Amino acid sequence: MIQRIQTIYLFIVAILGGVLPFWLNLWSDADGMEFFAKNDLLISGALYVSAALALVGIMLFKNRKNQFVVNRLNMILNLFLLGFFVYRSLNLSGEISVSEKGIGMLIPVFSIVFLVLANRAIKKDEDLVKSVDRLR
Numbered sequence: 001m002i003q004r005i006q007t008i009y010l011f012i013v014a015i016l017g018g019v020l021p022f023w024l025n026l027w028s029d030a031d032g033m034e035f036f037a038k039n040d041l042l043i044s045g046a047l048y049v050s051a052a053l054a055l056v057g058i059m060l061f062k063n064r065k066n067q068f069v070v071n072r073l074n075m076i077l078n079l080f081l082l083g084f085f086v087y088r089s090l091n092l093s094g095e096i097s098v099s100e101k102g103i104g105m106l107i108p109v110f111s112i113v114f115l116v117l118a119n120r121a122i123k124k125d126e127d128l129v130k131s132v133d134r135l136r
Helices: 005-018 041-059 063-091 103-133
Strands: none
Touching: 005 041, 005 063, 005 103, 041 063, 041 103, 063 103
16 A cells, blocks of 8 residues: 555655755865765765665565565665765865765665564554455
């Protein structure tokens, strides 16, 4: 059912992956140049794929098992993206002088949290349907 709480969680993940990275900077180098997701094709592509997987997960509301699997794939993608951000932040040039990590680097963390909440709600719905089927 599309009006369930997991739909809200997945919609938040779609907003986090599709819109916010292009407003929030990922990091700033020592020269003060801000780096956004739109500056790198790989990062923007991964974030768009994450948003698309969240929207596909919303559309799979009739098949909860597939929705669960799509959410897990999205979590794996966000873990890779988070790993890339950590690697990139540890290798920023100019670490002797001041460089800043932007709030945009936390987007995969928030996405993973909302995907875990969505999977919990999906599992809860699946368990409810199984318990009702046993009574028949």
